[in-house]
Amino acid sequence: MSMSSGRLTPPESPPGASAFPNLTIVADRAAAGAPAAVRLTEVCKVYGQGRAALLALDKVSLSVAPGEFVCLIGASGCGKSTLLSLVAGLDSPTSGQIETAGLKVSLMFQEPALFPWLTAARNVELALRARGVPKAQRRAQTQELLETVHLGGFGDKRPHELSGGMRQRVAMARALAQDADVLLMDEPFGALDAMTRDLLHEELERICAERTLTVLFVTHNVREAARLGDRVVVLSSRPGRVIEEYDVPRGGDRAEDSRDVAELASTMTARLRQEMRRHGD
Amino acid sequence: MAIKTQSSAIEGLDNLELGGVPQEPRARRIARTAWAAAWPKLLAVAIVIVLWQLVVATGWKSYVLKGPTVVFPTLWGLMHHRLLWQAVGITLRRAAIGYALALVIGSVVGAVVARVPPLRAGVGSIITGLQVMPSIVWFPFAIILFGLTTPAILFVMVLGAAPSIANGLITGVDYTPPLLLKAGKTMGLRGFNLYRYLILPASLPAYVAGMKQGWAFAFRGLMAGELLVLIIGQPSIGVLENNYQDLDFFAGATSILIIILIIGIAVDTLFTSADRAVRRRRGLLEPGAA
Numbered sequence: 078m079s080m081s082s083g084r085l086t087p088p089e090s091p092p093g094a095s096a097f098p099n100l101t102i103v104a105d106r107a108a109a110g111a112p113a114a115v116r117l118t119e120v121c122k123v124y125g126q127g128r129a130a131l132l133a134l135d136k137v138s139l140s141v142a143p144g145e146f147v148c149l150i151g152a153s154g155c156g157k158s159t160l161l162s163l164v165a166g167l168d169s170p171t172s173g174q175i176e177t178a179g180l181k182v183s184l185m186f187q188e189p190a191l192f193p194w195l196t197a198a199r200n201v202e203l204a205l206r207a208r209g210v211p212k213a214q215r216r217a218q219t220q221e222l223l224e225t226v227h228l229g230g231f232g233d234k235r236p237h238e239l240s241g242g243m244r245q246r247v248a249m250a251r252a253l254a255q256d257a258d259v260l261l262m263d264e265p266f267g268a269l270d271a272m273t274r275d276l277l278h279e280e281l282e283r284i285c286a287e288r289t290l291t292v293l294f295v296t297h298n299v300r301e302a303a304r305l306g307d308r309v310v311v312l313s314s315r316p317g318r319v320i321e322e323y324d325v326p327r328g329g330d331r332a333e334d335s336r337d338v339a340e341l342a343s344t345m346t347a348r349l350r351q352e353m354r355r356h357g358d
Numbered sequence: 359m360a361i362k363t364q365s366s367a368i369e370g371l372d373n374l375e376l377g378g379v380p381q382e383p384r385a386r387r388i389a390r391t392a393w394a395a396a397w398p399k400l401l402a403v404a405i406v407i408v409l410w411q412l413v414v415a416t417g418w419k420s421y422v423l424k425g426p427t428v429v430f431p432t433l434w435g436l437m438h439h440r441l442l443w444q445a446v447g448i449t450l451r452r453a454a455i456g457y458a459l460a461l462v463i464g465s466v467v468g469a470v471v472a473r474v475p476p477l478r479a480g481v482g483s484i485i486t487g488l489q490v491m492p493s494i495v496w497f498p499f500a501i502i503l504f505g506l507t508t509p510a511i512l513f514v515m516v517l518g519a520a521p522s523i524a525n526g527l528i529t530g531v532d533y534t535p536p537l538l539l540k541a542g543k544t545m546g547l548r549g550f551n552l553y554r555y556l557i558l559p560a561s562l563p564a565y566v567a568g569m570k571q572g573w574a575f576a577f578r579g580l581m582a583g584e585l586l587v588l589i590i591g592q593p594s595i596g597v598l599e600n601n602y603q604d605l606d607f608f609a610g611a612t613s614i615l616i617i618i619l620i621i622g623i624a625v626d627t628l629f630t631s632a633d634r635a636v637r638r639r640r641g642l643l644e645p646g647a648a
């Protein structure tokens with residue numbers, strides 16, 4: 078989904094960024110007017126009122142094309158989860174517009190948010206039931222989804238009997254079960270070991286390719302962002318603003334330890350550091 | 359000391375239930391579980407009997423206060439009469455009917471009040487107010503409304519128990535975790551389905567707690583009712599208690615008290631195990647928690 082918006086180096090970009098010729102930094106994509114699966118226009122979100130009011134998002138404009146995989150990175154508390162819940166329609170922005178083109182959106186929360194009275198399989202099955210999958214098909218589909226997240230043998234366990242990472246994976250299976258067009262994922266793999274995370278990256282890529290999913294993926298891990306994203310959006314420290322967007326070139330070696338990914342990751346890390354220093358002053 | 363041994367026994371029980379000892383044969387495991395559950399209670403009973411005998415030995419109010427050596431043979435004797443079993447049967451039937459009515463009415467009221475916000479504030483506080491009313495104050499009304507009949511007793515039982523049950527359900531609905539509600543909404547659960555698959559199951563622990571408390575109020579109402587509303591030809595536990603006191607048959611009256619206690623404990627055990635089962639399924643019961 079990389080767009081031909083030319084190569085420009087913003088004035089505040091870290092020294093050395095331009096040394097990577099395959100890196101494209103894109104500005105003002107929201108203004109480009111391309112067809113979008115998700116479009117945020119000057120979205121502000123204020124929590125609370127009066128003197129306790131807290132500006133969580135400040136004029137965020139972002140557009141995600143259909144089938145695009147966009148990663149969001151930014152410091153803790155900069156409004157990433159807020160942004161996802163606005164896109165999911167769980168909350169409304171204080172000002173600005175959010176359009177999702179009538180698409181079905183599913184959100185995988187930062188916490189697993191599983192129903193504690195249901196087994197892992199039942200949790201997944203409930204999502205299938207809610208979207209009207211006939212009973213005869215639910216069992217097989219549930220099992221298939223659990224196998225996708227490598228939990229085929231844990232369907233009959235209750236959430237409290239699973240590890241933190243396993244719960245996250247059940248939550249991912251449940252999010253996939255909703256068969257949405259837009260999948261919002263809030264640090265889905267934060268609690269996983271590197272090996273399991275690698276496996277799930279591959280599964281997620283496979284599923285995205287199969288279903289032409291549009292994904293908005295929050296992570297603190299720049300390598301993960303470079304590994305998965307078509308584009309990486311960097312938010313400023315609170316209040317969240319889009320300060321940078323990086324196109325990740327398609328094709329080539331995208332393993333997490335490949336050279337391209339490592340280069341992009343270090344560029345983004347430098348940019349994040351710079352942002353944090355600015356915020357620290 | 360007694361408390362300490364009891365809690366460690368329950369810890370052992372929990373470990374059993376959590377499958378900590380998987381190889382044990384089923385029959386033996388059940389026997390051990392039953393023993394682990396029973397012995398603290400037996401110990402408590404033994405302590406009570408010893409204290410009781412000590413008080414009796416001082417000779418305090420010996421006219422009314424009969425010791426275990428008199429009461430237990432009397433109880434044994436009463437158990438061989440059809441009258442006692444008839445009375446227990448009538449009392450238990452009333453308990454079941456009254457509680458069932460309270461359950462239905464309390465649940466319906468609770469569900470409606472929890473769902474309809476305008477009712478929430480007003481009716482909610484009335485329900486709490488009803489809960490603190492002692493059942494005895496309703497009897498004059500009940501007797502005027504229904505006369506000296508079983509419905510008068512059931513009326514008081516329902517007024518005592520239904521508010522607790524309704525309140526349990528309302529609390530459960532109110533305390534449904536917002537995160538789970540959000541998860542349900544993104545999943546597409548709406549209206550009735552949201553209640554059926556999310557809010558009701560989420561409120562089950564508080565609902566069961568309300569049901570348990572409701573039982574205590576219902577049973578108190580029932581006992582008070584049977585002592586006040588004496589119905590000819592219906593020998594209930596309360597009637598027997600009343601008669602034996604009037605006849606100065608205090609060993610008999612004490613025996614009836616013991617029977618009331620046993621019924622109360624037996625039903626409470628059922629509610630406690632239901633409560634524990636609900637919490638265990640959700641991982642709300644730590645191994646070792648009493």
Ligand SMILES: Nc1ncnc2c1ncn2[C@@H]1O[C@H](COP(=O)(O)OP(=O)(O)OP(=O)(O)O)[C@@H](O)[C@H]1O
Nearest residue numbers: 124125131133152153154155156157158159160315
């Ligand atoms: N419901 C709320 N009420 C009040 N303030 C809130 C609420 N939710 C979030 N905030 C505030 O909004 C800001 C952004 O929160 P948000 O959860 O979106 O951060 P985040 O980027 O997801 O952080 P993290 O990476 O730590 O998950 C924080 O300062 C937080 O305190």
Ligand SMILES: [Mg+2]
Nearest residue numbers: 157158187263
């Ligand atoms: Mg967050």
